Amino acid sequence: MDDQRVAIVTAAGRGIGEACARRLTEDGYAPVLLSKSGAAIDVAEDLGGVGFEGSVTDPDDLSALVEAATERYGRIDAVVNNTGHPATGDLLDIDDEAWHEGLDLVLLNAVRTARLVTPVMRENDGGAFVNVSTFSAYEPSAEFPVSSVLRAGLGAFTKLYADRHAADGIRMNAVLPGFVDSYEVDEATRERIPMGRPARTEEIADTVAYLLSPAASYVTGQNVRVDGGITDSV
Structure with a gap:
């Protein structure tokens, strides 16, 4: 099995995570x-x-998870750090516990996985990570305050890690989805999206697969929007 490429995907039971798992298997x-x-x-x-x-x-x-992957396959070539959604609410009504839970959910998960997997990738001449973030990481949304704040930090970590480990042949990027069809999207939200519809989970998975592939071998430290044009900044 030494030549079998291996991908870890978290939150892979449904939605974006499942779509990524299926695409990477293909x-x-x-x-x-x-x-x-x-x-x-x-x-x-x-x-x-x-x-x-x-x-x-x-x-x-x-x-x-990492131990099981290395014991079974002897290598890890790709990691998709996907998660659920942290707490929402009015900015100052969100308590400390919810902020700490969000930190574990959307930032420290990627930090911890990187600590565990980086030595494995070094031994196998490199690999790639993709962190699934959100469009609101760089245009903060009052609808998603914890996600907006902490995933901005995830973007910073992505860049710092990418710079630190580029010489090891390890890349890290992030994808920033907009609204996705794995959740209900109301008509008012659809009207905000220039493309007039949410993304299909497969469209997010296609971008993730590209960033993990040899076709993206010179792409690292990037935060790639896959949002149907909903963000205003260029």
Whole structure:
């Protein structure tokens, strides 16, 4: 199995994570999947990979995931750090606990995974990470305050990591989806999107797959919007 490429995908039981797992399997990766609900186990079974029930907020679950991948396949070539959504609410009504939970969910998950996987990638001549972020990371949204603030930090981490490990042949990028069809999108929101519709999860997965592929071999440290034009900045 030494020449079998391996991809870890978190929050892979549904939505963007599942779409990424399916697309990467089509591209020849063996999928190693995690989800809090355990649905990733069924997805992995369908794809011929291995799945686990666990949370990206639990360092022990992440360690077990990486250990399982290396024990079974001996390598990790790609990581998709996908998560759920942190707390919402009025900016100053969100309590400290919700902010700390959001930190674990959308930023420290990527930091911890990078700590675990980087030595493995170094031993196998490189690899690539993609962090699934949000369009509101650089145009903060009052609808998603915790996500906006902490995923701006994720973008900074993405750049710092990419610069630090480029010489090791390891790349890290982030994708910034807009509204996606895995959640209900009301008509008022649709009218805000220049393309007039939410993204299909497969469209986000296509971008993730590109960023992990040799076709993106000179792309690192980037935050790539896949938002149908909803952000205003250039």
